[in-house]
Amino acid sequence: MKVALHGLALKLEFLKDVQALFSALEQHQFEIFVTEQFDRQLRMHGNTGMTYWLLEGREDMKSMDFLISVGGDGTLLDAVCQVGDLETPILGLNTGRLGFLATVATDKIFEAINHIAQENYQIENRTLVSLRSKRKLFNGLNFGLNEFTIHKRDTSSMITVHTYIDGKYLNSYWADGLIVATPTGSTGYSLSCGGPLISPEAKNLVITPVSPHNLNVRPIIVSDESEISFEIEGRAEKFLISLDSRSTSISSDLKLSVRKERFYARLMKLPSYNFFDTLRYKLNWGFDMRN
Missing domain, CATH: 3.40.50.10330 (Probable inorganic polyphosphate/atp-NAD kinase; domain 1)
Structure with a gap:
């Protein structure tokens, strides 16, 4: 072998x-x-x-x-x-x-x-969570085992992440960022931001806000068959996105969505x-x- x-x-x-x-x-x-x-x-x-x-x-x-x-x-x-x-x-x-x-x-x-x-x-x-966009990101390695994260960059101002599930409006998160974690990633960054623990065999993704301004906003668990899409607003022109430990900056006009990877x-x-x-x-x- x-x-x-x-x-x-x-x-x-x-x-x-x-x-x-x-x-x-x-x-x-x-x-x-x-x-x-x-x-x-x-x-x-x-x-x-x-x-x-x-x-x-x-x-x-x-x-x-x-x-x-x-x-x-x-x-x-x-x-x-x-x-x-x-x-x-x-x-x-x-x-x-x-x-x-x-x-x-x-x-x-x-x-x-x-x-x-x-x-x-x-x-x-x-x-695995898979990132979709019109621009090639992360050198084509557009998947992660733990989580996909949107985060503010180089500013103390919060960002607004308009979030949709299968094209239907979910919420506008006014926060430092937003995490979409797999069951594996539920014990990582999502957990430190108040997200739930999910057993590895569960067929779910969890959306967890990072330091939300509205205290009544809580993490939500959705089916891993869902497509989750985002529109980002903020005072800065650039924002950070990451897949596990890999990060890159993007502009707010780039449309992003995530869903379960095929492998x-x-x-x-x-x-x-x-x-x-x-x-x-x-x-x-x-x-x-x-x-």
């Missing part, structure tokens, strides 16, 4: 964990490829004798059986862009902080690879994984002196 490894920033303290990952993969005779970004990180630390092939282009990625993201949730979001519509299964090895998406701890590397070698895992199809991010989940266990642990539910 062929496995791709992807990482954006490798701290020296985690080099021994990467060496353990290589050792575990080699024990099961996986053929190891790495992305250019991860190759640069390994070379920066002197490579330390690890043997691999360099992943070159989409044709190489097509032949991969799965990809391991080495880093935090941000690295896994970037791995989703690396894979795109190929839908290569992705496993997240967490060398970051929170680890909602990168769920494999570094002390579980050998156990994780054993499960994969024995095909003892499940694949979760995670919904999925396929995340590998090992037998010990449970979404609700992750919620309790990562959000410190139950950590109360009265308990």
